[in-house]
Amino acid sequence: MGATLDLARATPAVAPVNLSGLTRKQLAAALVEGGVVPETKAKMRAGQLFRWIHFRGATDFDQMTDVAKDTRAALAERFTLARPEIVERQISRDGTRKYLIRVAPGIEVESVYIPDVGRVGALCVSSQVGCTLNCTFCHTGTQALVRNLTAGEIVAQVQVAKDDLEEWAVDGEDRKLSNIVFMGMGEPLYNLDNVADAIEIISDNEGIGISRRRITVSTSGVVPQLQALGAKTQAMLAISLHATNDPLRDVLVPLNKKFDIATLMEGIRNYPGISNARRVTFEYVMLKGVNDSPEEARALVQLLKGVPAKINLIPFNPWPGTQYECSDWGTIEKFAAILNRAGYSSPIRTPRGRDILAACGQLKSESEKVRASARRKLEAPAELASS
Numbered sequence: 001m002g003a004t005l006d007l008a009r010a011t012p013a014v015a016p017v018n019l020s021g022l023t024r025k026q027l028a029a030a031l032v033e034g035g036v037v038p039e040t041k042a043k044m045r046a047g048q049l050f051r052w053i054h055f056r057g058a059t060d061f062d063q064m065t066d067v068a069k070d071t072r073a074a075l076a077e078r079f080t081l082a083r084p085e086i087v088e089r090q091i092s093r094d095g096t097r098k099y100l101i102r103v104a105p106g107i108e109v110e111s112v113y114i115p116d117v118g119r120v121g122a123l124c125v126s127s128q129v130g131c132t133l134n135c136t137f138c139h140t141g142t143q144a145l146v147r148n149l150t151a152g153e154i155v156a157q158v159q160v161a162k163d164d165l166e167e168w169a170v171d172g173e174d175r176k177l178s179n180i181v182f183m184g185m186g187e188p189l190y191n192l193d194n195v196a197d198a199i200e201i202i203s204d205n206e207g208i209g210i211s212r213r214r215i216t217v218s219t220s221g222v223v224p225q226l227q228a229l230g231a232k233t234q235a236m237l238a239i240s241l242h243a244t245n246d247p248l249r250d251v252l253v254p255l256n257k258k259f260d261i262a263t264l265m266e267g268i269r270n271y272p273g274i275s276n277a278r279r280v281t282f283e284y285v286m287l288k289g290v291n292d293s294p295e296e297a298r299a300l301v302q303l304l305k306g307v308p309a310k311i312n313l314i315p316f317n318p319w320p321g322t323q324y325e326c327s328d329w330g331t332i333e334k335f336a337a338i339l340n341r342a343g344y345s346s347p348i349r350t351p352r353g354r355d356i357l358a359a360c361g362q363l364k365s366e367s368e369k370v371r372a373s374a375r376r377k378l379e380a381p382a383e384l385a386s387s
Contacts, residue, residue: 015080058081110126110185126149126154127187216238217235
């Protein structure tokens with residue numbers, strides 16, 4: 001009599017939990033649930049592991065020399081500290097580094113390290129794979145949304161950069177990474193819970209230890225989530241503005257049709273903690289003949305009245321297929337002068353990493369385009385056969 005396999009009862013393999021993506025509280029709970037430590041010792045052990053993972057950059061439990069050998073073995077059985085795969089690492093002529101990171105099969109995101117920004121250097125991280133916002137000047141907006149990133153996948157972008165910069169177990173003056181900006185792929189406020197957990201992990205002073213005042217979250221204006229962002233993260237706020245009137249912003253930032261400028265400004269004025277010491281950054285990409293006139297500059301001054309603010313003027317970074325051009329440098333300087341005379345700090349952001357498509361608005365996974373090209377090649381014979 002032959003044996004039969006009961007597939008209905010087969011239990012699919014479950015991937016081990018990566019402790020790198022857990023907050024300190026979540027880590028303690030995971031250790032108890034995994035049977036590694038009793039509840040009475042969970043908080044202490046979680047703190048010990050957290051420091052190994054996020055201050056020392058451990059990728060193997062055997063590196064944790066002050067943890068008992070049997071405990072390390074139990075941890076290795078149930079959990080992992082694995083980094084995602086770096087598919088491609090590019091270095092620009094100006095020192096900017098771009099990482100294409102595979103966080104899961106077929107799921108890739110980009111993050112960018114920019115030296116000499118902030119105190120010593122900033123990392124631009126992604127919060128989603130792709131984007132839903134379709135901002136017409138943004139390359140990332142041409143890539144369809146695949147999914148939200150987990151907190152662990154967001155933190156992993158920081159870990160990858162710190163591995164590359166060789167800056168684990170360093171403090172103060174030896175750091176190369178001082179600031180985190182959520183300005184990569186995706187709209188962070190559409191993934192707020194995971195963004196908030198990632199910020200909690202990144203800002204913990206016994207781990208990566210980047211101050212919440214050096215963490216900036218940029219949004220295109222998801223107004224209903226602004227209060228929650230401030231309350232959950234205490235992060236600095238940046239607004240991807242780019243226009244001073246609704247008809248133009250409807251075109252540049254289609255989300256404006258849902259939350260118009262008046263609604264957005266009201267939400268900003270009520271952002272928790274806003275003050276002269278915690279100013280809102282308004283990002284304004286300079287598009288030739290579109291939004292760069294002196295009249296627009298004066299309208300921007302009027303729009304921001306009463307809001308503690310600084311304005312980042314961003315020379316447009318071209319990408320293949322775009323309809324826009326960058327404003328002339330003289331035009332940008334005249335625009336900045338009007339804002340400066342009105343009392344607003346308005347630095348002109350120096351384009352970084354343009355030669356590797358790592359500048360603001362240029363991020364889009366090259367592999368996504370390669371996969372699409374391969375798919376078209378596969379589909380072509382089938383189309384010919386059916387014709």
